[in-house]
Amino acid sequence: xxxxxxxxxxxxxxxxxxxxxxxxxxxxxxxxxxxxxxxxxxxxxxxxxxxxxxxxxxxxxxxxxxxxxxxxxxxxxxxxxxxxxxxxxxxxxxxxxxxxxxxxxxxxxxxxxxxxxxxxxxxxxxxxxxxxxxxxxxxxxxxxxxxxxxxxxxxxxxxxxxxxxxxxxxxxxxxxxxxxxxxxxxxxxxxxxxxxxxxxxxxxxxxxxxxxxxxxxxxxxxxxxxxxxxxxxxxxxxxxxxxxxxxxxxxxxxxxxxxxxxxxxxxxxxxxxxxxxxxxxxxxxxxxxxxxxxxxxxxxxxxxxxxxxxxxxxxxxxxxxxxxxxxxxxxxxxxxxxxxxxx
Amino acid sequence: xxxxxxxxxxxxxxxxxxxxxxxxxxxxxxxxxxxxxxxxxxxxxxxxxxxxxxxxxxxxxxxxxxxxxxxxxxxxxxxxxxxxxxxxxxxxxxxxxxxxxxxxxxxxxxxxxxxxxxxxxxxxxxxxxxxxxxxxxxxxxxxxxxxxxxxxxxxxxxxxxxxxxxxxxxxxxxxxxxxxxxxxxxxxxxxxxxxxxxxxxxxxxxxxxxxxxxxxxxxxxxxxxxxxxxxxxxxxxxxxxxxxxxxxxxxxxxxxxxxxxxxxxxxxxxxxxxxxxxxxxxxxxxxxxxxxxxxxxxxxxxxxxxxxxxxxxxxxxxxxxxxxxxxxxxxxxxxxxxxxxxx
DNA sequence: TCCCGGCGTTTAATCGATTAAACACACACT
DNA sequence: AGTGTGTGTTTAATCGATTAAACGCCGGGA
Numbered sequence: 001x002x003x004x005x006x007x008x009x010x011x012x013x014x015x016x017x018x019x020x021x022x023x024x025x026x027x028x029x030x031x032x033x034x035x036x037x038x039x040x041x042x043x044x045x046x047x048x049x050x051x052x053x054x055x056x057x058x059x060x061x062x063x064x065x066x067x068x069x070x071x072x073x074x075x076x077x078x079x080x081x082x083x084x085x086x087x088x089x090x091x092x093x094x095x096x097x098x099x100x101x102x103x104x105x106x107x108x109x110x111x112x113x114x115x116x117x118x119x120x121x122x123x124x125x126x127x128x129x130x131x132x133x134x135x136x137x138x139x140x141x142x143x144x145x146x147x148x149x150x151x152x153x154x155x156x157x158x159x160x161x162x163x164x165x166x167x168x169x170x171x172x173x174x175x176x177x178x179x180x181x182x183x184x185x186x187x188x189x190x191x192x193x194x195x196x197x198x199x200x201x202x203x204x205x206x207x208x209x210x211x212x213x214x215x216x217x218x219x220x221x222x223x224x225x226x227x228x229x230x231x232x233x234x235x236x237x238x239x240x241x242x243x244x245x246x247x248x249x250x251x252x253x254x255x256x257x258x259x260x261x262x263x264x265x266x267x268x269x270x271x272x273x274x275x276x277x278x279x280x281x282x283x284x285x286x287x288x289x290x291x292x293x294x295x296x297x298x299x300x301x302x303x304x305x306x307x308x309x310x311x312x313x314x315x316x317x318x319x320x321x322x323x324x325x326x327x328x329x330x331x332x333x334x335x336x337x338x339x340x341x342x343x
Numbered sequence: 344x345x346x347x348x349x350x351x352x353x354x355x356x357x358x359x360x361x362x363x364x365x366x367x368x369x370x371x372x373x374x375x376x377x378x379x380x381x382x383x384x385x386x387x388x389x390x391x392x393x394x395x396x397x398x399x400x401x402x403x404x405x406x407x408x409x410x411x412x413x414x415x416x417x418x419x420x421x422x423x424x425x426x427x428x429x430x431x432x433x434x435x436x437x438x439x440x441x442x443x444x445x446x447x448x449x450x451x452x453x454x455x456x457x458x459x460x461x462x463x464x465x466x467x468x469x470x471x472x473x474x475x476x477x478x479x480x481x482x483x484x485x486x487x488x489x490x491x492x493x494x495x496x497x498x499x500x501x502x503x504x505x506x507x508x509x510x511x512x513x514x515x516x517x518x519x520x521x522x523x524x525x526x527x528x529x530x531x532x533x534x535x536x537x538x539x540x541x542x543x544x545x546x547x548x549x550x551x552x553x554x555x556x557x558x559x560x561x562x563x564x565x566x567x568x569x570x571x572x573x574x575x576x577x578x579x580x581x582x583x584x585x586x587x588x589x590x591x592x593x594x595x596x597x598x599x600x601x602x603x604x605x606x607x608x609x610x611x612x613x614x615x616x617x618x619x620x621x622x623x624x625x626x627x628x629x630x631x632x633x634x635x636x637x638x639x640x641x642x643x644x645x646x647x648x649x650x651x652x653x654x655x656x657x658x659x660x661x662x663x664x665x666x667x668x669x670x671x672x673x674x675x676x677x678x679x680x681x682x683x684x685x686x
Numbered sequence: 687t688c689c690c691g692g693c694g695t696t697t698a699a700t701c702g703a704t705t706a707a708a709c710a711c712a713c714a715c716t
Numbered sequence: 717a718g719t720g721t722g723t724g725t726t727t728a729a730t731c732g733a734t735t736a737a738a739c740g741c742c743g744g745g746a
Contacts, residue, residue, distance in 0.1 A: 005732060016696050021734060033694065053461040054406065055732030057397045058701045065441070065462070073427050077420035077627060084416050087444045091451075096458060098408070099442045101430045108434075115439060118396040119408070226631035254631055261633040264607060284420060285627060288569035288597055290604040348702060359726050364704060376724065398702030401731045 004049045013043035020044070024051070057120060064095045066311055067116035067124040067141075071104035076129045077283060078300045082147060085304025086125060093312050095122070106137070113139045123311040127304075131160045131195045147307040148300075150322045157317035159306045159325055161298050163195040166327035167202020170249045170277045170296045173329055175210045177275060178337045179247035182207070183218035185232045185259065187251045196251060199279070203249060218245050222255060229258025237266050237274075246275065246338035253278040253286050256293055256334075271336030281330050291333035299325045347392045356386035363387070367394070400463060407438045409654055410459035410467040410484075414447035419472045420626060421643045425490060428647025429468060436655050438465070449480070456482045466654040470647075474503045474538045490650040491643075493665040500660035502649045502668055504641050506538040509670035510545020513592045513620045513639045516672055518553045520618060521680045522590035525550070526561035528575050528602065530594045539594060542622070546592060561588050565598060572601025580609050580617075589618065589681035596621040596629050599636055599677075614679030624673050634676035642668045 146158035222232030278295035565575030599621035621638035
């Protein structure tokens with residue numbers, strides 16, 4: 001790659017490498033004459049000098065690289081958003097991202113941390129794809145940041161979605177449209193996901209605020225894919241008319257997609273006969289449904305940015321408690337007033 | 344990070360750093376006595392030595408890092424699969440991936456290449472998210488590999504999906520089920536995407552082989568999202584019964600999703616009344632449709648692996664012509680025999 | 687004339703590894 | 717004894733930058 005060294009610039013400009021270094025780094029710009037500075041810059045430009053970051057890193061002990069350890073880039077479309085946020089933030093501050101996918105395996109995680117440590121990255125971000133509580137892996141560098149997960153032991157900065165408030169937002173969307181019989185299509189029980197319970201709390205809170213007594217029959221569980229959503233929604237829609245929900249809050253957009261299918265099968269129109277709110281704002285799904293899905297967005301891009309900025313020390317963070325990131329509603333066409341006879 | 348240096352190991356073992364280096368790297372394992380080797384290893388283990396890759400890289404001029412330049416990690420769910428493939432291959436050969444997202448902007452691309460060059464990466468992979476012909480950016484290192492795109496000037500190894508053969512596969516799936524009136528829901532005309540024209544070629548080839556005269560009315564265009572697919576499919580389904588297609592080959596799964604909607608609106612069942620084949624095998628969509636979509640998979644993971652292996656010189660590649668990666672069919676439930684009256 | 691201080695630049699050590707070449711030592715052979 | 721052959725280990729140069737400290741030069745003040 002770069003064959004031109006600083007000494008070549010020095011020779012071309014007729015000065016020493018120390019002078020070149022000071023001019024180009026701007027460190028001693030007040031100690032070096034304008035004439036010399038110009039000569040150095042011209043020479044560098046002329047022979048196409050590009051600094052060797054490896055040599056610089058060895059000396060300065062800073063690599064301007066941030067390690068990003070992630071469990072599964074592969075299997076979720078969210079990963080891209082988090083990566084993009086982290087990457088943009090890194091770039092803005094002149095850093096590069098070194099990415100390692102561990103498939104969620106502990107052994108690979110250990111090797112990744114070793115490799116990144118050996119590579120002298122300036123900091124590490126430890127990312128999971130679903131909001132969860134994790135055991136901090138051994139050897140994680142001081143000042144590392146947890147992304148979309150929080151360390152069981154605490155003590156590290158972390159950022160997660162504010163799932164409770166997201167549950168509030170979603171449910172409120174239905175209450176505001178006039179619905180009173182609102183179901184929560186939840187993830188499977190005991191799945192360990194923190195998100196599920198938190199969103200449920202938000203759901204209950206809004207019902208309470210609206211003076212609605214929660215109906216346990218309207219809290220159902222299903223697999224978090226379209227099939228699970230269709231099955232769960234089917235059970236709800238087959239309830240007797242006076243107990244059937246008019247609004248559905250789905251744990252995620254895939255389940256909402258299934259709920260659409262269940263409604264169509266029963267000849268119910270959305271949003272005229274049934275209102276649906278999703279969660280995730282999953283790209284290529286939410287907007288593509290018919291009608292487009294009103295949903296609550298998981299702020300992956302922003303979380304990625306936040307984590308990277310903390311890792312770069314560009315932003316302060318409380319290591320005691322995770323930072324909760326707001327989940328904004330994205331209004332599309334799947335929520336309307338409840339059907340008249342159900343009002 | 345690592346404060347323990349090789350000289351510490353040397354001191355602890357009572358030998359010189361040269362000996363330590365040879366023992367740990369395995370370079371001179373035949374020249375150093377077993378006793379000394381054991382001492383060195385024990386000492387290294389005892390004081391927790393981890394080599395400093397920066398120093399090693401400076402000396403060896405190899406960083407064991409591969410730069411991956413991509414236009415949009417963010418906006419496509421495919422990116423993850425390509426990344427995962429590249430990452431797995433890199434890891435298997437002891438390398439790390441340095442990721443840069445350029446948002447497809449030329450200026451950012453230039454900076455990315457400069458940064459990666461300065462960082463002395465051993466090779467670069469230049470990735471695009473949609474099969475296309477691109478101008479090779481200036482400064483791209485020798486031996487770089489193009490991923491999901493091919494350089495207009497040629498001269499670099501490249502890997503792209505075999506879209507023509509994919510078009511053959513998709514169309515053949517419908518022909519094999521007995522369909523004769525098969526439509527192609529294409530991307531917008533003149534969109535510049537290479538894939539669209541190639542798949543069309545494959546489509547025409549299969550029709551010819553089957554002795555079917557292509558009906559120009561059955562080649563329609565639409566935006567490559569669900570809305571575009573619904574509109575285009577709607578036009579086809581509103582044709583008079585004797586000209587209406589019984590099978591739909593859609594440019595991508597999102598359009599297929601729209602085609603489902605158009606069919607449902609018209610009371611047509613899939614696959615009883617209408618067979619649909621998609622393209623991409625888009626995660627979280629294809630399998631989640633009702634019925635699950637039969638589609639042709641874009642081999643992103645494999646392409647990512649291939650590109651990385653070529654970059655690592657673990658696999659030979661012809662820089663004259665791009666490597667075509669097979670697009671396998673994924674059979675689900677959206678293809679059946681044509682309805683009897685249309686036979 | 688001599689000394690001093692400030693300015694602009696250079697000298698040289700340093701970061702932590704790799705590795706060619708030198709070296710020390712034991713032993714065998716004439 | 718002298719030379720040669722291995723064997724095992726060390727010496728020291730090197731990679732390409734950064735940076736503290738030293739240096740040379742010039743002008744001003746006593």
